[in-house]
Amino acid sequence: MxxxxxxxxxxxxxxxxxxxxxxxxxxxxxxxxxxxxxxxxxxxxxxxxxxxxFNHGLSLPVAEEYIETEAVVHFSPGARILSLGNIGCMMTCVFCQNWETSQISHLDERHIRRYTPQEIVNLCLENGITTISWTYNDPVVWHEFVIETSKLAQKSGLRTVYKSAFYIEEAPVDELIECIDIFSLSLKSVSDEFYRKSTNARLAPILSRIEQVARSNRHLEISYLMIPGLNDSRDDVRNMITWVLAHLGDQVPLHLVAFHPAYKYTGVQRTELGTLIEARNMASDMGIRHVYLGNTQQTGANDTICTGCGATLVRRYGLISRPEQINEDGSCSNCGVQSPVKLPLAGFEQWQQPDSSADFKQSLEFHWHSEAQSVHVVRTKGIAPDRLRLRPLGEHPLVERSMPSGLDRFIVSRQSDNDRGVVISWDSDNQYKIMPLLDRAHYPVASIAAATE
Ligand code: SF4
Structure with missing residues (x-):
């Protein structure tokens, strides 16, 4: 077959x-x-x-992104990651944010490529990318390839992120704990009725597997996608927080994530900012120490603050993180209190400032808008190495970079309220396209891009 x-x-x-x-x-x-x-x-x-x-190594074309796209904020902020999404899923969420690739009957096979574990590791090593991310649809149904590649990555000094709804059995999780460094797990509700009706899965195994990871020494962050009308009532949120406090403790970072209408759940609006803020306040009041808001550009909403003196350790805007008063060991540079952020300075790199501000001969321009605050820059033709210039439309400096070797796709994200858009220019006859991201961990395919351009 x-x-x-x-x-x-x-x-x-x-x-x-x-x-x-x-x-x-x-x-x-x-x-x-x-x-x-x-x-x-x-x-x-x-x-x-x-x-x-049947999907060993079958993936969407890999993309270079930031670790923040995976709802990970306490591990190497700003780190570039190699994001891989496979095909298929063990669940059928009516609100799936990546349904074109998770639901195999909707898959356009023109998007598929086949990679070997060694090719994935080499792509990271050649481009100075330290972390592989198993993401987008759900890595559970790619288990053999994930294990094989992650073990190889470990031997090569790379790290791995596993972003999942975690409907999986106990023995495979034991194998994952051996070779995955960071788990970003999605808890969608603590109601079995919700899981049965909206995802065609069951709650109990998911809770057990999250606890299994929490008992290990692996880094864990939890996301709660707030879906209007399905799991965003005060009772829903309170019940989830109560479970997290009782079973994972008050230190696990909790991401309250805005939803965009998708797949079979389109008769609603995006999650309102007020709903997210109300949920964040409830989580903080009930005792969760680190609460973040996902898929929102709200200034100040996602900064990591020192619990000792209130200094800003890491400042964030959307997917962009910048270290401030934090030392290499994660302690506050103002008062010395230790923060939970691991490898806080390892992910940041200085982008090159070009000698001249003149743009290259070809360019594309994108203006940020309410539906898209990040884009994938996608090379659609040509393989010659490129120099690319990224000129933000606003106060941020022009930067220059190379197109990652062997990759055709990387993320660019809005940097501040004053950043209105970006102009990408390049120095070859290659061709590029800009594909809007509707949210983080969203993989735009051609049909979506056509609908939003
Ligand atoms: S048990 Fe789960 S992983 Fe296995 S075939 Fe069925 S849906 Fe796929």
Whole structure:
């Protein structure tokens, strides 16, 4: 059997069920496909009495982004990451923010590429990217490739981020804890009814697996996507906070994330800022020490503040982070109190200032607007190395960079309220396109870009 023309290979976590069925044990769904059939996720199926994975190495084209796109703020702020999204998912959330790639029936196979673990590691090493991020749709259904690549990454001195809704079994999580450095896990509710009706999954395994990670020594941050009308009432939010405090403690960073209407849940507006602020105040009042707002540009909403003296340790605007009164070891440079931020200065690099402000011969311009505060800059034609100039429309300085080697896509994000847009120019005959991001961890594909341009 093949998926999009690619051969399958033997999977992990399964057992024979009957003469012509196997049982998958990767996620709590425990599908039992017959020979020649796929499981619920559409990327694992039975072949001659064995379970196979059909998406090993199959990915959307990889992108260079910031670690903040993954709702990670207490680990190497500002770090560049290599983001990889695969295809398929073990859940069917009606509000899915990446449904074009998570729901296999909607996938446009022209977006797919195949990578090997060594190629992924090499892309990081060649471009000075320190962290691989398993993200976008959900890495659970890519388990074999994630484990194989993450182990190789570890040996090469790279770090890994795992961003997931975490509908997964216990044994695979043990394997992940061995080779993943940072878990950014999405808790969408503490109501089983919500999970059944809106995601076609169950709550209990997700809570157990989050606790499993919390018991390990791995870095953990939690996101709560606030979906108007589904999980944003005061009771919903209070119940979630109560669970987090009781099971994860008051130190885990909690991200309250704005939702954009998507997939089958489009009859609502984006989450209002007032709803996020009310939820943040509730979380702080109930005792969560570090609360952040996701998918909002609100100045001051996401700064990391010293608990000793109130100094700003890391200042943030949207996806952009800047270190302020923080030392290399994470302590406050004003009063010395230790903060929870790990590797606080390792992620920041000085962009080159060009000798001249003259633009190169080709350019594209994008103006930030309420639906898009970040973009992917995508090379659509040509492979020759490029110098790129990024000229913000506002007070921020012109910078110059190289197009990452072997990559065709990187993120540019709004830097402040005074930043009105960006002009990208380049010095070759290659062709580029700007694709708006509707939110962080959103992967724009061609159909979305056409609709929003
Ligand atoms: S990973 Fe896929 S095949 Fe396996 S149990 Fe989950 S949905 Fe079914």
């Amino acid at each position: 093949r998926l999009h023309g690619y051969e399958s290979r033997p999977a992990m976590h399964w057992k024979p069920f009957s003469a012509d069925k196997v049982e998958c044990g990767l996620c709590p769904r425990h599908c039992r496909p017959n020979n020649g059939q796929m499981g619920y996720c559409g990327v694992r199926g039975a072949v001659n009495g064995a379970l196979h994975t």
